[in-house]
Amino acid sequence: MEQYNKKVMQHFLKPKNVGEIKNPDGVGKVGNLVCGDIMHVFIKVKEIKGKDTIYQIKFQTLGCAAAVATSDVVIDLAKGKTIQDALKITNQDVVRELGGLPAIKVHCSLLAEQALSEAIYDYMIKKGKKVPKELEEKHKRNQEHEKNFHDKFKCEK
Amino acid sequence: MSSKRIYLDHSATTPVAEEVIEAMEPYFSEKFGNPSSLHSFGRESRDALEKSRKQIADFIGARPSEIIFTGVGTEADNLAIMGVAFSENAAFGTKNQRNHIITSKIEHPAVRETCKYLEKRGWKITWLDVNSEGLINPRDVENAITKETILVTIMHVNNEIGTIQPIEEIGKICAKHKVYFHTDAVQSYGKISINVKKMNIDLLSASAHKIYGPKGIGFLYVHQDVKIVPITHGGGHETGLRSGTENIPGIVGFAKATELASKNMKSEAERIGKMKDKLVKELLKIPGSRINGSKDQRIYVNINISFEGVEGEALLLRLDEKGIAVSTGSACSSKSLEPSPVLTAIGLKPEQAHGSLRITFGKENREEDIDYIAEQIKNVVGSLRKISPFKKNW
Ligand SMILES: Cc1ncc(COP(=O)(O)O)c(C=O)c1O
Ligand code: FES
Numbered sequence: 001m002e003q004y005n006k007k008v009m010q011h012f013l014k015p016k017n018v019g020e021i022k023n024p025d026g027v028g029k030v031g032n033l034v035c036g037d038i039m040h041v042f043i044k045v046k047e048i049k050g051k052d053t054i055y056q057i058k059f060q061t062l063g064c065a066a067a068v069a070t071s072d073v074v075i076d077l078a079k080g081k082t083i084q085d086a087l088k089i090t091n092q093d094v095v096r097e098l099g100g101l102p103a104i105k106v107h108c109s110l111l112a113e114q115a116l117s118e119a120i121y122d123y124m125i126k127k128g129k130k131v132p133k134e135l136e137e138k139h140k141r142n143q144e145h146e147k148n149f150h151d152k153f154k155c156e157k
Numbered sequence: 158m159s160s161k162r163i164y165l166d167h168s169a170t171t172p173v174a175e176e177v178i179e180a181m182e183p184y185f186s187e188k189f190g191n192p193s194s195l196h197s198f199g200r201e202s203r204d205a206l207e208k209s210r211k212q213i214a215d216f217i218g219a220r221p222s223e224i225i226f227t228g229v230g231t232e233a234d235n236l237a238i239m240g241v242a243f244s245e246n247a248a249f250g251t252k253n254q255r256n257h258i259i260t261s262k263i264e265h266p267a268v269r270e271t272c273k274y275l276e277k278r279g280w281k282i283t284w285l286d287v288n289s290e291g292l293i294n295p296r297d298v299e300n301a302i303t304k305e306t307i308l309v310t311i312m313h314v315n316n317e318i319g320t321i322q323p324i325e326e327i328g329k330i331c332a333k334h335k336v337y338f339h340t341d342a343v344q345s346y347g348k349i350s351i352n353v354k355k356m357n358i359d360l361l362s363a364s365a366h367k368i369y370g371p372k373g374i375g376f377l378y379v380h381q382d383v384k385i386v387p388i389t390h391g392g393g394h395e396t397g398l399r400s401g402t403e404n405i406p407g408i409v410g411f412a413k414a415t416e417l418a419s420k421n422m423k424s425e426a427e428r429i430g431k432m433k434d435k436l437v438k439e440l441l442k443i444p445g446s447r448i449n450g451s452k453d454q455r456i457y458v459n460i461n462i463s464f465e466g467v468e469g470e471a472l473l474l475r476l477d478e479k480g481i482a483v484s485t486g487s488a489c490s491s492k493s494l495e496p497s498p499v500l501t502a503i504g505l506k507p508e509q510a511h512g513s514l515r516i517t518f519g520k521e522n523r524e525e526d527i528d529y530i531a532e533q534i535k536n537v538v539g540s541l542r543k544i545s546p547f548k549k550n551w
Contacts, residue, residue: 004474009474012474013474013475015544018543029546035487035494035496036488036508036511037468037489038545038546038547039546040546060544061545061546062466062467062468062541062545062546062547063468063471063489064468064489065471067468067471067489068471104494
């Protein structure tokens with residue numbers, strides 16, 4: 001099998017961003033339809049210099065080494081970013097930041113992108129913010145995905 | 158990376174034994190002749206080839222002429238199944254064709270994929286279920302046999318969960334109905350005693366690298382009354398069933414490995430069995446763990462255990478970091494991203510297969526290491542549960 005690079009292994013063996021935030025402003029919970037992995041992202045948001053900014057963010061993941069590493073990195077990428085900028089983070093950014101993933105593991109990085117955008121969506125809804133059209137569509141796709149996920153895996157969450 | 162290294166993946170492969178290397182050594186350059194050559198160089202090799210063949214035949218109660226050396230265990234499986242399927246006996250494509258093969262859902266890919274290959278080309282394949290213990294019911298084999306059945310292929314010991322199939326009973330049934338019986342004995346050869354005649358086995362595959370022999374050498378036992386056709390064509394080596402100049406060092410190594418296995422089989426079964434039981438006991442203390450596959454109809458080297466709320470590839474890689482080498486049936490670690498078909502066949506839910514670990518012992522393992530292994534597995538399961546979103550209190 002194609003091996004993980006050093007950076008991926010570092011993030012997998014010693015993830016820095018694991019945890020659960022009490023009373024988060026937003027939570028994203030997603031499952032990976034392909035293999036049954038699960039990721040949760042928790043965020044705290046406050047206004048910094050007039051912009052809504054993610055100032056605290058943590059994750060919990062049940063999954064393979066790539067799932068854990070991509071989770072850890074997406075948190076690094078989103079931390080301290082404005083909501084607007086955080087929404088621009090894609091799985092490609094995550095893969096790039098990790099210096100690449102084995103081809104078969106790229107799908108794991110989608111989970112990281114989805115969990116982050118779901119957390120932001122949750123935050124926006126809770127705070128009564130106007131959800132951008134793109135995010136709304138993404139959320140719909142994620143929900144569809146979630147439904148299929150639960151049909152396939154029927155796991156507790 | 159830890160300085161301690163403990164190999165617990167002996168069903169994947171084993172290190173070549175010192176004695177085996179010694180036995181092979183002369184056959185690389187000192188005695189290098191082609192066994193087909195008539196001169197003394199050739200004779201030296203031919204003698205070694207035939208002596209090895211006899212040793213192996215004796216070990217399973219076969220005649221030397223019934224042992225066909227192949228490139229690997231996989232090739233032996235292919236030769237057995239396709240060799241029967243394409244034989245005149247099967248009369249494929251004629252009115253009297255016997256184009257039905259019975260196999261199981263837990264076969265190694267070497268058998269499974271060969272049967273699928275035939276299925277795509279017009280063969281009828283019955284894929285027998287196993288029970289939740291991972292065992293075939295011989296009665297299901299009997300019920301599946303029809304006039305068209307030519308072959309039953311059921312493995313002896315499963316490579317993932319270590320279950321021992323009732324091949325003696327299956328052999329009897331096949332003999333009664335005059336259907337050929339092939340068994341993939343790659344995981345049992347050298348660990349459990351086998352007598353092909355007593356067990357009514359018509360074809361049997363084995364591989365050297367699972368028993369401290371070299372990689373790239375296997376054999377197929379073919380009962381003298383079973384007419385199969387070759388799948389490799391050429392100069393007519395191995396009574397025409399496997400053309401190609403014989404891998405003499407490999408064959409000599411296989412014979413030596415067989416001799417050692419035969420000598421150590423009993424004591425190792427006891428020594429390793431004890432070690433395995435001890436580790437199982439320790440691991441089952443971890444909450445949310447379960448053993449996969451039968452507890453008693455099981456090869457003594459194998460543990461297959463699932464831990465809820467963790468993923469197997471992550472488990473494997475974190476254990477590797479502690480110097481412990483194991484394997485997993487998790488979807489995340491498979492090329493297809495599907496959970497192991499064997500674990501699915503015994504009724505594991507995807508999330509249970511997800512957290513599965515296979516530990517297979519071998520001759521270098523020591524009882525003193527069991528506590529360390531148990532401790533490390535406990536720690537790693539704990540560390541992964543800590544980062545997992547599952548809310549259970551383990
Ligand atoms: C049950 C079984 N059959 C066949 C094989 C294939 O043997 P080889 O690696 O020699 O091709 C293996 C090895 O993985 C096995 O475990
Ligand atoms: S999430 Fe299962 S392969 Fe990575």
